[in-house]
Amino acid sequence: MSLVKVRKYKLDVEEVLHERGPLATQPLRVAVAVAVVENPYAGRYEEDLLPFMQELRMLGRDLSERLIQALGGKEMVQAYGKAAIVGEDGELEHGAVWHEAGGWAMREALGEPKAIVPSAKTIGGPGCRLMLPLGHIQAAYVRSHFGVAEMTLWDGPRRNEIAFGLAMxxxxxxxxxxxxxxxxxxxGEDGLR
Incomplete structure (x- = not known):
């Protein structure tokens, strides 16, 4: 029986045309894909979280593909990030499983880019807003690509859920x-420059 039980998916895509200056020659598109998942460890302590983390890789693949399609192909993606909002019957470490599972899946889907995948996590309930950090996929020192994407769900995560999100x-x-x-x-040799 799978540890990953999804209640719902959400895909947001925004298109930025300008920031009070002239119209951009190419609009910026930012997409966030979220899955609300039952927390198998809600309300209790579990020493071994690795089985959950490993199963979440498939969810990471799914969300990555949704983002790539929404943005028109992996060659269009220049920045990425990941985040988790853990419902109040969980612990922050339950969201930390997404560091490897979500980050690994995005890297795989994008052809193994070098830069670290920026991340955020918090404990929150329905309607919680989390600003998900973005960074360039090949080099962490590209200042122009330091940005954020908003991750929020009106009805989640519930107390016994986790919202896992990826952004590109x-x-x-x-x-x-x-x-x-x-x-x-x-x-793009070392993930920094």
Missing amino acids: ATGGRIHARLGGLAAADVK
Whole structure:
């Protein structure tokens, strides 16, 4: 019997045309895919969380594919991030299983990019808003791609659930102009530059 029991999925896509400046030549598209999952450890302590983490890899693959399709293909993706909101009968460590499961799945789906997948997690209930951090997929020092995507569900997570989310974006902030390593100059050898 699977430890991963999904109650619902949500896919949000936003398109940013400008940030009070001129219209962007290419709009920024940011997508967030979320699955609300029953927490198999709600209300109790479980020493071994690895079986849950391993099973969540399939969910990570599913959410990654939903995002890639929503953004028009993996070649369009320049930034990514992940997050979890754990219902109040769980613990923060139950959301931490997503670090490996969600991050691994996104890397696999995108052809093994080098940069760390930024992440956030919290304890919260229905309607909780979590700002999911974004970073460039090949190089962590690309300042223009430091951004956020909002992850929220009006009816989740419930006390015994976890909302697991992944995000991808087609570029960096609209009108980014603060210098640093440009995306066009990334070598992508070490995940940093």
